[in-house]
Amino acid sequence: xxxxxxxxxxxxxxxxxPVLTASGTFGYAKExxxxxxxxxxxxxxxxxxxxxxxxxxxPPRIVETAGGMLNAIGLENVGLDRFITEKMDxxxxxxxRVIVNILGDSLEEYQELGQRLSEVEGISAxxxxxxxxxxxxxxxxFGTDPTMAEAVTRAVCAHTSLPVIVKLSPNVNDIxxxxxxxxxxxxxxxxLINTLLGMAIDVKSRRPRLANIVGGLSGPAIxxxxxxxxxxxxxxxxxxxxxxxxxxxxxxxxxxxLAGATAIEVGTANFVNPRASQEIVEGLARYVTENxxxxxxxxIGGLILP
Amino acid sequence: MNQCEEQGEIxxxxxxxxxxxxxxxxxxxIASNARPGQFVMVQTTPCYDPLLxxxxxxxxxxxxxxxxxxxxxxxxxxxxLAALPPGQKLNLTGPLGxxxxxxxxxxxxxxxxxxxxxxLYFLAREILRATTPPKCIVLLGARTTxxxxxxxxxxxxxxxxxxxxxxxxxxxxHHGFVAELLPQHLGPGHQWTVCTCGPHPMMKGVxxxxxxxGWECQVSLETMMACGISACLGCAIPRADLSGPYLHVCKxxxxxxxxxxxxx
Numbered sequence: 001x002x003x004x005x006x007x008x009x010x011x012x013x014x015x016x017x018p019v020l021t022a023s024g025t026f027g028y029a030k031e032x033x034x035x036x037x038x039x040x041x042x043x044x045x046x047x048x049x050x051x052x053x054x055x056x057x058x059p060p061r062i063v064e065t066a067g068g069m070l071n072a073i074g075l076e077n078v079g080l081d082r083f084i085t086e087k088m089d090x091x092x093x094x095x096x097r098v099i100v101n102i103l104g105d106s107l108e109e110y111q112e113l114g115q116r117l118s119e120v121e122g123i124s125a126x127x128x129x130x131x132x133x134x135x136x137x138x139x140x141x142f143g144t145d146p147t148m149a150e151a152v153t154r155a156v157c158a159h160t161s162l163p164v165i166v167k168l169s170p171n172v173n174d175i176x177x178x179x180x181x182x183x184x185x186x187x188x189x190x191x192l193i194n195t196l197l198g199m200a201i202d203v204k205s206r207r208p209r210l211a212n213i214v215g216g217l218s219g220p221a222i223x224x225x226x227x228x229x230x231x232x233x234x235x236x237x238x239x240x241x242x243x244x245x246x247x248x249x250x251x252x253x254x255x256x257x258l259a260g261a262t263a264i265e266v267g268t269a270n271f272v273n274p275r276a277s278q279e280i281v282e283g284l285a286r287y288v289t290e291n292x293x294x295x296x297x298x299x300i301g302g303l304i305l306p
Numbered sequence: 307m308n309q310c311e312e313q314g315e316i317x318x319x320x321x322x323x324x325x326x327x328x329x330x331x332x333x334x335x336i337a338s339n340a341r342p343g344q345f346v347m348v349q350t351t352p353c354y355d356p357l358l359x360x361x362x363x364x365x366x367x368x369x370x371x372x373x374x375x376x377x378x379x380x381x382x383x384x385x386x387l388a389a390l391p392p393g394q395k396l397n398l399t400g401p402l403g404x405x406x407x408x409x410x411x412x413x414x415x416x417x418x419x420x421x422x423x424x425x426l427y428f429l430a431r432e433i434l435r436a437t438t439p440p441k442c443i444v445l446l447g448a449r450t451t452x453x454x455x456x457x458x459x460x461x462x463x464x465x466x467x468x469x470x471x472x473x474x475x476x477x478x479x480h481h482g483f484v485a486e487l488l489p490q491h492l493g494p495g496h497q498w499t500v501c502t503c504g505p506h507p508m509m510k511g512v513x514x515x516x517x518x519x520g521w522e523c524q525v526s527l528e529t530m531m532a533c534g535i536s537a538c539l540g541c542a543i544p545r546a547d548l549s550g551p552y553l554h555v556c557k558x559x560x561x562x563x564x565x566x567x568x569x570x
Contacts (some may be wrong), residue, residue, distance in 0.1 A: 005548060024538075024539075025535075025537060025538065026537055027535070027536060027537040031536055031537045032534045032535070032537070033559045034310055034311075035310075035311055035399070053551070054553065055550075055551055056539065056542060056552060057540045058544070059529065059530075059541075059543060060529075060530055060551075061530075061539070062530050062531075062532050062540035063530065064356060064358050064532075066355065066532075067354055067355060067357060068357060069357060069358060069532060071532075071538070071540060073538070073540065073542075076539050076551075076552070121563045139432070141562055142422075172423065187383075217354070219354075219357055220354050220357070235365075242552050248354065268357075268532075270353065270533070270537065271358060271359075271532040271533040271537065272357055272358060272359065272540055273313060273349070273397075274311060274399060274533075274535065
């Protein structure tokens, strides 16, 4: 039997298949080694890294909701130095592409992250989280203003030799406009969506269920919104789009590819079923074989409109 | 790292009290690797409602083949779990986290409250299996006698040195909180190691007495948890000094030395 061709290309990078794991849902990959053959995946996007370690938010940090969950982890991470010294050795050996998610509170922080990670062997690309507040600009998130989104993209691209993917926030009026700003800034790809801002209240205590009061909604509940946004962005920009948001099954992944995504990231599903990412790779292979396609790339953007 | 994903098959589902169930599953991979204090993540339904797995501590393993869980119906997930019949398959991940460490201890006291009793039975069996078992006093607390079911008997049957009960309503044993039993049963002349699991206020009471008496204390904690494998970072708890990085119950625990964590 000829193995199904699942290869996709993003910029100059060829991925063995379009299934990546979303930042913050897959640790630093090692956590999933008992459950997944990591080298079967198209790639791994590791937990977001900042220049300095971050403690994250106080507990409670998560709450389950209908078909989803809210989280307010607060970007807890080990910081750039420890990431390079403690996590990269393992990641270099997993046999798939490693994409490092980065986050900062100022343009300078993003630039420094981009620069320093360019010098680290074994990284395929950066995914820039622009949902953080810009501390110097009064706390408005980089990702909610097209001009600022363009500026941060330009800043990272100018300081790194790695391909740059920018991860978009859905908590905006017009996500396509942000995507165009990011494209103009020089990004090789956009990934979307990050979590949707939400809230839950304990009616007995009359208190918010999250210590942070509000948090990011993820899981199957957000998939239709994510799919709509991916479809809109795919039409608005020429660079490849990576679809994220509630992808749990092979069918979910195919929907995003049809809507125009070149690749997808599996997020909250990793918590529910630690084997989800690998099962989607296997499911896509079956789909290609059963439908006698030359490759999965035939599916991308294949949506038939009424 | 012996954790795995396993399709457990339900062997028995026993209702011990109105809302308390004991579930026995055939899950040899997990059973043969589990240590007292470790837990499993149980997928109560493949239909994503509720979405997340439920963390449940291991009540005991039986002959490297079966895993037993003791749980109280507390919400949607556990209600679904309670309705599952024998023969049904249930997806488990585990065994997860760090268990109790009692190597070389000569005088041990187990203090369990409510469903916190679940992991202590596994622990008691392990302790009492030794050829010359250490002294092992068991203190069990519940709101009312029916919540305890056959648990006091179970501990006596495996040879616990002493088993004492406290109930909030006085329907069995001491009328009051289980932590109040510690001073009268933990005599001088021994360097006690206390292992506790139960509601937060109960454990806090146990911990403060241990601190006052200079007894070593190990606590098994419970938090909201999405993944159980330290990817989501949702199960953060503050360290004793309230600074530095948070501890994570799934990976650093669920069993901690009492002095490692903050008792707020």
